[in-house]
Amino acid sequence: MKIFCIGRNYVDHAKELNNPVPSEPLIFMKPPTALLLNNRPFFYPDFTQDLHYEGEIVLRVAKNGRSVEPEFASRYYDAVAFGIDFTARDVQDKLKSKGHPWEIAKGFDRSAPVSRFISLEELKNAQDIHFQLKKNGAVVQDGHTRDLIFTFDTLICHISRYFTLHKGDYIFTGTPAGVGPVQIGDVLEGSIEGTELLRCAIK
Numbered sequence: 001m002k003i004f005c006i007g008r009n010y011v012d013h014a015k016e017l018n019n020p021v022p023s024e025p026l027i028f029m030k031p032p033t034a035l036l037l038n039n040r041p042f043f044y045p046d047f048t049q050d051l052h053y054e055g056e057i058v059l060r061v062a063k064n065g066r067s068v069e070p071e072f073a074s075r076y077y078d079a080v081a082f083g084i085d086f087t088a089r090d091v092q093d094k095l096k097s098k099g100h101p102w103e104i105a106k107g108f109d110r111s112a113p114v115s116r117f118i119s120l121e122e123l124k125n126a127q128d129i130h131f132q133l134k135k136n137g138a139v140v141q142d143g144h145t146r147d148l149i150f151t152f153d154t155l156i157c158h159i160s161r162y163f164t165l166h167k168g169d170y171i172f173t174g175t176p177a178g179v180g181p182v183q184i185g186d187v188l189e190g191s192i193e194g195t196e197l198l199r200c201a202i203k
């Protein structure tokens with residue numbers, strides 16, 4: 001399976017990191033070894049001093065497809081989960097400043113905690129999903145997918161122009177404002193429409 005991630009897909013987050021708002025989706029990938037499932041703890045890596053959380057809605061791809069047309073895009077995903085795109089921000093900044101790929105800052109082992117999935121049919125409005133990330137009990141990110149620069153359908157069309165989608169692939173759809181550092185001992189909790197789905201203790 002593949003894990004696609006979208007950078008800078010909320011205007012307020014692009015601005016908080018002083019990045020330009022993209023004119024087309026910014027795609028990167030994490031390998032399957034990045035997955036951290038079943039609310040297992042996350043062990044702070046030794047190669048970073050500035051590990052950041054990015055709380056995101058994760059789409060699950062429902063069927064195989066290439067070059068999907070917009071009118072069919074919504075058939076290609078069927079469920080959402082809460083995910084964290086852990087980022088070694090110091091490593092990423094160094095790589096970005098040299099114009100290098102940022103894989104090691106984003107795709108390292110267990111950098112992608114993902115909760116259980118909930119079917120889109122269970123949500124009252126799949127076009128505007130409300131999600132929140134708490135750090136040690138305080139809300140640090142509060143997002144609505146109505147604020148996405150590129151919608152779920154647009155992401156399906158765009159990604160599938162370059163990469164064949166396979167049933168079971170994941171798409172991290174981007175993070176809203178409020179990203180920040182974690183320390184050993186912190187606990188992150190992610191919820192969708194008020195239902196807590198993800199819990200991640202930093203060890």
Ligand code: ZN
Pocket residue numbers: 005006007054056085172174175
């Ligand atoms: Zn992200």
